[in-house]
Amino acid sequence: MSFKLMVLVKQVPDTANIHEQVMRPDGTVNRAKLPAIFNPEDKVALELALQLKELYSGKITAISMGPPKASEVLRECLYMGADEVYLISDRKFAGADTLATSYVLSEAIRKIGTFDIIFAGRQAIDGDTAQVGPQTAEKLGIPQITYAEKILDLSREKITVRRRIDDGYEILESRLPVLITVIKEAAEPRPFKARRVMAYKNARSLPELEEMVNQNSLLYIDDLKDEFQSRGLFIPTLTRDDLTVDEDRIGQSGSPTKVYKVDSVILGAGEHVKIEPTSAGINQLIDQLMADRIFG
């Protein structure tokens, strides 16, 4: 019994760790300065796929749609144990909202091949929308299980999953193929394997090789690609020309949602009453709260 497992991963700005170095003097966040990281729940999704592979055997394909820089998370997928990775990248895909993203992803998945289970993180920390998973499942015409916290059983035809719902859980049995989005609690991602880091640290995607060619006029893209391919270090890249996609359904023009306005949150000083951390100070505060009819 062997399974074809796909994992959708995204590189995101590390919005959870905003520190002084990324703040502008006016109190807004300089997004360009945030470090880019492997979206935490996508990493959990990959871990879950790796665990299934160890239990049941199978092949893991990690897929990321994003700018050339997203190749970094694909290398990390290889370090963790993914068998193959694909970058979906094209300037024409840029500015996509969740609908346009799920459209391109679903077409890329069709192109890459058949699958039994697609794993993804529940949501990415830059948008917290949790939409791309279900939207991709709908486009592929397959069922979905969101908020998965544990895989209970897997057979050739079906999978049993416990998912978290508001104030409880649900155990669902789904036919394969299925798309599953996972929450953080589902697994603890393993560290990179040193042997695999050594083996794959020089893996490069097509746009990364193109960049090398741009930097060095002695290189030719076809030769370079052949060389990386022969060493097993080429990260296959799907561009707009590799996929059967409608021009008006990709990128910014294919995105029904538009950002109309952005207001930076400014962390300014507000007015408040300072209370001393002493018994006297706290006594005063409680008196005030009683006078305000908050207490008593």
Place this chain on the structure above:
Amino acid sequence: MKKSARDIWVFIEQRNGKPADVSFELLSKGRKLAENFSGTLKAVIIGYQIEQIASETFHYGAQETFVIDHPDLHYYRTLPYSRILIQMVEQYQPRILLFGATSIGRDLAPRVASHTRSGLTADCTDLQISDVSYLRQDYKDLLLQIRPAFGGNIIATIISPTSATQMATVREGVMELSPLKSPMNGKITKIPFQPDEIDKFIRIIERHQEDKKVNLKAAPIIVAGGYGMGSKENFQILYELAHTIGGEVAGSRAAVDAGFITPNRQVGQTGVTVRPKLYIACGISGAIQHRAGMQESQKIIAINNDPDAPIFDVCHYGIVGDVMEVIPKFIEAYKHKLR
């Protein structure tokens, strides 16, 4: 223009025949939005034996309620529910469709939006109707979908100018619940349900849902702890304080992530939104995501040993000090006053 081109629909979520609070909050908001552009507020309920809920929707201003009632629909399942809504949206093309940002709404809405190619915005904290000029085009009565983004560092206003149906999910507790003094004389429209083979692709084997034991939204006083509490053990002092002054204990996302407190007690953008009489923030730095969930509180006390913590910007009373020293003094002083 289609007859339903001025419709605002709210998906009414039910669990075991009990409607979710957020659905009625959305009807309350939907009513105000509808007034702004002379729209019509309608509700959609999917389930089994749900007539009672249908009549409740009229108390919140629904003018028409679609009821899809079938034994197969007793519990929420992605495929039949989304199939029903997709068909209805394609047929009627409502101008706006709103969902609660619950585990059901967040599972269902993207599926419907994907099929109907509608714009969908997650976790809105405010909704408005406005005429909009965007890229030299004028649009009348668009839905402004307002939400924190980018880890809460920006507030984004999203529009879906070309979508026939504009869709959004909204967090529980963000919109105010406002029942009508006398209910609408609304109409119930039954929509037939045809089971399909695809509905059987996923089967519910077991389901465990506790009645909401923790009801943060109803608590008059909330004692909340953040990552700065340091450990799960230190949270004990918060329970003691809450017990003494008659409140509930809550936590920030960081405290939940660190395992100090359970997710059902999380306050903030990805948790519950609360507006108690008193909110005591202990060891909470006050990231915007957290503030979004508590800044409407009547009075806020912040206790933190970092005088620069942003929580002090939204509080009414600020105590710079070690929570583990300040709180026992608070408990002691309070008990003394009551004596």
